[in-house]
Amino acid sequence: MKKMKILLGVAVITVAGFLMVAADHIDAPAVSGGGASSSTDITDFYAFRAENTDNIAFVANVRGLISPSASSSVDFDENVLIEINIDTNGDAIQDMVMQAIPRDGKMYVFGPFASTSTDLNSTINTDAVITVVDITPYGSNAISATNASGITAFAGLRDDPFYFDFAQYSEIIAGNATSFNDPGTDLFAGTNVLSLVVEVPKSLIGGTGTINTWVETKSK
Amino acid sequence: MKNIKIYMLAILVSAVSFNCSNDDDAALITVAPGPDFSGTYTQDDQMARPAINTVFVNDGSKDMFNTTVPSAQGAAFQTAFEDKLLALNPGYTTNALGFTATQFTTALATDVLTVDLDGETTFASADLSTVLTGRTLMDDVIDIELTLIFGGPDGSENPGLTSDNVPSNDKAFLASFPYLASPH
Helix, strand or coil, X not given: CHHHHHHHHHHHHXXXXXXXCCCCCCCCHHHCHHHCCCCCCEEEEEEEXXXXXXXXXXXXXXXXXXXXXXXXXXXXXXXXXXXXXXXXXXXCCCCEEEEEEEECCEEEEEEEEECXXXXXXXXXXXXXXXXXXXXXXXXXXXCXXXXXXXXXXXXXXXXXXXXXXXXXXXXXXXXXXXXXXXXXXXXXXCCEEEEEEEEEEHXXXXXXXXXEEEEEEEEC | CHHHHHHHHHHHHHHHHHHHHHHHHHHHHHHCCCCCCCCCEEEEEEECCCCHHHHHCCHHHHHHHHCCCHHHHHHHHHHXXXXXXXXXCCCCCECCCXXXXXXXXXXXXXXXXXXXXXXXXXXXXXXXXXXXXXXXXXXXXXXXXXXXXXXXXXXXXXXXXXXXXXXXXXXXXXXXXXXXXXXX
8 A cells, every 4th residue: 555655656746747847837846736737837927028119018927728618717816926026237136026916806916116125925015006907807808907107907818828849848858759840739729828917117117228027926 | 933943953954964974985985995915925936037947947946946036046056957958968068149058057047037128129039149138929939948958059950959840829919918819
C-alpha cells in the first residue's frame, strides 16, 4: 500500500511536470493545484504603446486554458489581488504600483501610486486614484471605463492571445523529437483567459525614457 | 384661533416628516457601505517576460522564483539559468544579440519587462534591430526566444528548433481598446 502511494505520488509529479506550460500558464505548483490553472495563475503579461500613442496599455491575464463550455461559469476571484509594478529608475525595484481587485461584478483599479515596497504582502491603497469598470459578462460586448485621470480599464474573458506549439516543445525537451513540426499546432487556440487591461497616460508613469514592469498575483 | 392651531400642527407634521426623510437617507447610507478592501494579500505568482519560469527554472524552484522579488532574482537564479541554457543547447556560444551564456542569462534572470515610453514597443523586431522595448500582442515571443537560445550568433543554427511554426494567434487582435480578441 505504501509503495502504491509512492507510485501515485510519482505519477502526479510527472503529470504536473508535463503540464508546466508555456508563457507562464501553470508555471509552478502553487498556482496550478491539480494541474489546472487557478485564479492566481498569471498566464501572460504585455505592455505596449496604445492606439493613443501618449498611453501605454498593460495586459495581465490569469487562469488560462478556459474552454468555451466552461467560460460562462468562470469569473475573477475576490480574494485575488493583481498588482502591476513599475520601476522608473532601472533598479528593478518598484516605484509605482497599480492594484486591481474585483468586488460584486466590478473591477476596482487603484493607482498608479508611489510605492517602493518590496514586501510580498500587500494591503490595498484605497486612497489612490481609482478606476472602476463593470466586469464584462461572457458573451457581451467589451465594457470599458475611463476615469478623470485618463486611465481606461477592462476586465473579463478574452481569447488567450498567446500562441505556441507547446506539445511539440515538450516532445523535444523529453527527447522524443528533434525538431518542431511545420506547420505547428497552437495549444492555446480556441481557449480563453481572464483579462485585465489598463491603459495609462505615459505622463502618470514617468513620462519619458524607459520603465521596467512586472505583474504579481496576491491572495488572502 | 382654531385655524391657527391647525395651521401650526400642519407645519409641525411637515417638519417632523421632513426629519423622518432625513433619517431615512442617513439609514440608507449606513446600510449600503462601499466594498470592503481590507486585509493582507500574499504573493502567489509573478511574471514579466514570457516563458522564463517555464523554460529556465528547475522544477523544485518554480514557486521560489515566483516569490523572489526581481531585484533579488539575479543573485538567486543566474547560475542555474546558465546551467539550464547550456543543457538546452550544449553548443551555445553567443546568440544573435551577441550575448555570451553568462550575459544572456544575467539579462534573463532579473525578470522585468522593459518598456520604452518614447518609441516603438516590441519584444523584438524581425531583424533584431529593436529588442525589449515592450511586448505587443502580435510579437512572436516564442520564435524570438527559441532563436536566441538555439540559433547561434546569426540565428541560423539548429533550424528545426528556432521556430515552432505557429506564426500568429488564432483570432485577430483589435486596433482599439481592449485590444484582445473576443472570447471563443
